[in-house]
Amino acid sequence: MTARIVFDLDGTLIDSVPDLQGIANALLREQGCAPITLAEARGFIGNGVKVFVQKMRRARDIPDSEQEPLHAAFMERYRGAVTLTRPYPGVVDALDALVARGHALGICTNKPLGPTHAVLDHLGLARYFDCIYGGDSLPVHKPDPAPLKAAFAALGGGPGLYVGDSEVDADTAVNADVPFLLFTEGYRKGPVAAMPHRLAFAEWTALPGLVADLPERSGA
Template sequence: MARIVFDLDGTLIDSAPDIQAIANRLLAREGAAQITLRETRGFIGNGAAVFVARMRAARGLPDSAQARLHADFVAAYESAVTLTVIYPGVCAALDVLQSQGNSLGLCTNKPEGPTLAVLNHLGLTDRFATILCGDSLPQNKPDPAPLHAAFAGLGKGPAIYVGDSEVDAETAQRADVPFLLFTQGYRKTPVDQLYHTHAFDDFAHLPDLVAQVLVR
């Protein structure tokens, strides 16, 4: 069967409320205006350092504050799980895919500490045979190296990547693998402008889309 690797934030879980809460605590300390949930989702995707840089730029905070804000953000991020939720239908879809003999992995730009914290909190850790995080390798997505490493950790078989964002689409394209695009995540670009094999807005459709990819 297939090797199916998933992105995490915006694909399997909506972590934006927790991330927003951390960001706004930091901004309040700096005397800067709060960021909205929409802004938060727009800043997610390239890892914690890029998120902090985007947040800082949006509120006019100097480059010299980057290292300090990034360190404080990552420290708070380690345990930020209470507002994060699993998207509807995810667990049922994972059950079906595993029952069909597919092997499942995770490839995220989120650092390992907060990744494992939120997976453990939500009971998702044991779903994945391999987990590649933002600090697992020197490269981050959209470099295809982490995705290739995640697939390698799942052995042999057809490869499929599932994600939600511009970063995920570029990663899949550069890795030359089929890409299933979840349209309810943190994407900002119209679907028809992104590389994808199939798009879906409901995880109930995912097993059928995987089957369609496998018979191509």
């Protein structure tokens, strides 16, 4: 049985924290503030650029009046922030296997669409995906289910699965009423047991087999 499989991006397919940290620290230097750590940057990811900038500001006591200028400055640098980002080990082989088995693949991320296309093109991953929805593709973004539902609709018929790494992704899957497969090595904030999910995996090499076995595990 083939499926429609939609993926989150940052923390799921790719580790983009070093590039996002680089943008943030360049902006913080201009503000005369101390840099953020990789761990801080990782904790700021998940709800889009505006929330990332908001959390960055609050971590360095930058006033609310700087939110819009810093957000605009972040977006100016975002499209080019690709050089330190890498796919997680095994991602390319897993995507190859899923496509070879006839699954239709898409992306639903809170990353803005321009930087999403830029990093996918840079890493040579764009060719795997039949649809891509970014955080600014619709008036709402995750955990609102609308972007995820739109991605599934664009992929046609058949069962749907959402693959992500964070609490935002898990909530989005619940809101869209689709099975959620959790990549445990991404940017989640809390324990795996606290997140609703159908299956969890730590190695991308395991994903094609999990997808193949899912109907049996579900009693289908």
